Structure formats: C-alpha cells, structure tokens
Amino acid sequence: MNSKPMGADGQDTAVPRRIAAAILSSLKGGVVPRIGLPYVTVGREVEVQAFLTDLDLIAAGGASFRFLVGRFGAGKSFLLQTVRNRATGENFVVADCDLSPERRLQGGQGQGLATYRELIKNLSTKTRPEGQALRLVLDRWVTASLAARAADPAGPDPDAELFHELEDMVHGFDFTYILRAYRDAAAAGDDLAQGACLRWLRGEYRLKSEARADLRTGTIIGDDDWYDYVKLLARFLTGAGYQGLIVLIDELVNLYNIPNATARQNNYEKILQMYNDTLQGKAHHLGIIMGSTPQAIEDRRRGIFSYEALRSRLTQGTYAREGMRDMLAPIINLQPLTYEEFMVLIEKLQRIHSGYHGCPERLTQADLVRFLTDQLSRVGADSHVTPRDVTRRFIELLDIVSQNPDKTVAQIMDEVLGARASAPTAGEVGTGVGAAVAPATAPRDPALFAEFQL
C-alpha cells in the first residue's frame, strides 16, 4: 500500500485492550458494547442534548416521558446505553429493562411484576454501573440518617420530612413502613430483617402471608401497583443523595406482539398512566424512556396508536416534519446516520482494530470510501442502512484483511464486496442512497454489485 493509512494521528490508539476486545466482539455481533461506548459513538448530539435537558428538569423535581423510535439496528439501545452512562455520571440512579413475552407492563400472570423486578435488579449508579445497586442506595441513606440521629439524639427524626412527602403518595405508608424497618434493622445490626426488607422492595414476596410472617406487613408489591413503587423509589432517592431515577424500557415491540387485544390495551393503558403522570405533575424526580420500532408505535391496528388516548396525545404536531425536528416532543425519531458520521465510525473502528490486533491500518481513505459507498448504495429507497449493518460488515472486512497479509486490500474487497472493476465508474446516483447520505466519490450503480452476505 502506498497511500497513507487512515487514523495515523494516533488519537484513539489508547483504547485499553480489555475495552477494545469488548467493543470489537459486541459490534461484530451487532449488539451494544457494555463498556467503551464513548470510543465508538458518532452523531446523536441532538438526541443526547434533548435527554440532558430532561435530566435538568428531573433533578429539579419534575418528570419526563419519551419514546425513542427507530428501525431495527438504528441505534436505540446504543443511545439508551449512552443516556444511562450520562445519567449515572450526573448522580442519577438508572433502572433498565428489556420487555419480553414474560416481561410486560401489565399481565395476568405476573408479567408486570416481572418487569419491576428486572428494573430493580438492574438498578445502577455511578459506582455500581453493572446493577444490583438497591442495597448500596439504601445503605447510603441509612448511614447518613443514623449519623444525623447520633449527632442529635433528642432531636426530631432526621427523615421526618422525607417520610412525610412519601406518605402523601399512593402506597406511601407501605413504602415508608419498609424503609423504617430497614433503618431499624441496620441500626440493630439485624441482617435477617434487612434482607427481608430488601426482598420486599425487590418485589420478591409472592404471598402476603410470607411478608406478614417476616415483616408484619399485609401488603406486597404486585402486578397492578408496581409502578406506584417506582414513583415512590424515585422520590425517595433524593433523600438518599441522588438526583432522581431514570427508567429505561427497551423492546416495546413485545407489547405490539401480544396476541390478545385486551391484554395489549391494558399495557397501553399503563403507558398512558405513566405519560399522564409526567405531564400532570404526579411523578417527581422520574424520567422514563421507552425504545420502540416505528411500527410498534404507529400501527393503528396493534401499535400504541391503536389506543386512541395515546395516539391523540402523541401524534406529531402540525409543524414537525422530516428535516424539522421538535426535540421537545414526546417521540424522538432516530435519524439515519449521515455519510460523514459513518465515515468517522469506520475510521475509529479501524484504529481500534489495528491497536488491538497489533496490525497495520491497511485500509486507505479511498478503501474506506469504497466500502461505505458500497454499503450505502445497497439499500432500497424506502429504508436506510443501519449502523448495525455497517459495523458488522466493516469489522468482518477488517478481520479478513488482517488475516490475509499476502493479498492486497483491493483484492479482498473485490472478493467480499462482489467482483467489480477496482476503479469507480462514474454513473448515476444509486436510487438507494438515502437523502442524508452524500458519498464523497462518484456513486456507482448498485445493480453492478453482488449482495454481500455475512
């Protein structure tokens, strides 16, 4: 190779090996890496800004509700993960959960409670990013509370104000009863009782009789009222020194897929309740974001728009349309990444790949352009190539290039992208190239290229 490889400025070569390995294997598998997100993130500044504005509002005692909508592989989970990192970094507690056939917002067989339990299991903070942070959060509160009491033993209960506010909320008395029990157990060093309180808060008691025996309370968190406890938890967290709670619910398509119409409507009703709560000031210090495909929202037969009360609230205003976005609207549509953003992404990936494998960056700028032009010209006019498609195929190409040093990059690209003349042929703009995409070289007729299968 005569031409200078991309990324020779060495800017991103310092990605730690462990992180580089996680990034490369996740992206090749088409999923979001659990660590190292900032090393590969491109674009999404506008969306992230919208969520950061929400964080300010939530910290100030408000609430927000957003849908994050995009096609399969468009980057919804990636953006949710980014929000999660930003939020925990700003001292929020984040609970996240993917819906599934067993995990819904409401269901006759405990599917709503299963979602609550998953959310609590995944509760994370800055210092506990991998979840299981409930105990940590409670202990942080108890430590401060017991210290305040020790400093002024004859004074009023240091948590009186907090408890008072919680008790104004639905199920507030049940919730503060458990908080008090936890605090007393901690003061007495009673691990067993603390464990029972944790079990109760995690929604793990299935029988009231069990809770009564362990904790002398006749209530347990159930399928129909779990969301009340999410609101209570959000409010409580400020008393434990956090800014609030961010709830991320992904894979909303699972509600769309519920076969029974009534069961589906019940779930949509729950969304309506959450949405109304945030608008009507019934929730505090709480942000909810739900990730969904466009169909699961817009389908008038089974999607969220089949529920008239939600459709009328959520349909875009008269003024917002493609190219003119309203970032204050409840639905945030993920736009396709632009050509430039894709270019930055594959440049970063090549740098990480070569750093990790200790091999040279063999793809030149012209090679990258060729790869990208090929990818972007193969989609139909009604759809857009997704970051998942591009990252998977590009990392596979890098793997092949690094394992075949005896072949030129051009030879390998001829083989994997489909046999063709290596010099670009001037031609018409491929019909499939999306409006957001502006290839830097003369675009080629997509019909000339064979499909590239993984």
Ligand SMILES: Nc1ncnc2c1ncn2[C@@H]1O[C@H](COP(=O)(O)OP(=O)(O)OP(=O)(O)O)[C@@H](O)[C@H]1O
């Ligand atoms: N802004 C971005 N910058 C870099 N990589 C991205 C970006 N968005 C998405 N990706 C990568 O693209 C792939 C697909 O993204 P993601 O899993 O978030 O899509 P999705 O919309 O959640 O898809 P699905 O509907 O199938 O759940 C992932 O490997 C992710 O890391």
Ligand SMILES: [Mg+2]
């Ligand atoms: Mg996803």
